Amino acid sequence: MTFQLSEDGKTTTELLTAVTENLAKISTPGTVTETGPLKFAEVIDHIQTTPLFQYTGSLTTPPCAEGLTFLVTKEPLPLSVKTYNEIKAVVKFNSRYTQNSLGQENLLGVGATALAGAEGAAAENGTASGNLTDVAKPKPSSGTAISKAAPSTYSSSQS
Numbered sequence: 001m002t003f004q005l006s007e008d009g010k011t012t013t014e015l016l017t018a019v020t021e022n023l024a025k026i027s028t029p030g031t032v033t034e035t036g037p038l039k040f041a042e043v044i045d046h047i048q049t050t051p052l053f054q055y056t057g058s059l060t061t062p063p064c065a066e067g068l069t070f071l072v073t074k075e076p077l078p079l080s081v082k083t084y085n086e087i088k089a090v091v092k093f094n095s096r097y098t099q100n101s102l103g104q105e106n107l108l109g110v111g112a113t114a115l116a117g118a119e120g121a122a123a124e125n126g127t128a129s130g131n132l133t134d135v136a137k138p139k140p141s142s143g144t145a146i147s148k149a150a151p152s153t154y155s156s157s158q159s
Contacts (some may be wrong), residue, residue, distance in 0.1 A: 003079035014039045014137045050075045
């Protein structure tokens with residue numbers, strides 16, 4: 001499912017509106033709330049009437065399963081900036097690391113090489129490798145992942 005940010009006042013789907021209805025109540029880790037009624041009709045209609053792109057890929061976080069089929073709608077559903085910001089305030093981050101630009105070395109590989117080099121230098125100098133502070137590690141992107149199957153009860157587990 002794809003979403004397009006909308007600043008013109010378009011609302012999101014009824015489903016996403018219901019899911020985010022009580023989102024502020026779970027901004028503290030460990031809290032629980034209920035969503036509004038989950039109405040999938042608009043989403044189902046969109047999927048059934050909009051062309052789909054299909055590709056095979058893998059999960060970007062453990063267990064990193066491969067061979068998954070992804071279906072992406074050609075036309076996105078509207079997502080208001082307000083709703084996006086409400087979700088981002090609770091979810092806070094996307095655990096996928098920023099991708100490198102085409103033709104550049106993989107950022108995770110660069111980071112691993114730098115870390116290994118710094119640990120090797122620390123060992124040679126007799127410095128504890130746990131005290132390294134100058135090695136840059138990749139940071140998660142600021143995107144927000146939105147699950148296509150929303151449960152009716154949410155629990156905040158972010159810390």
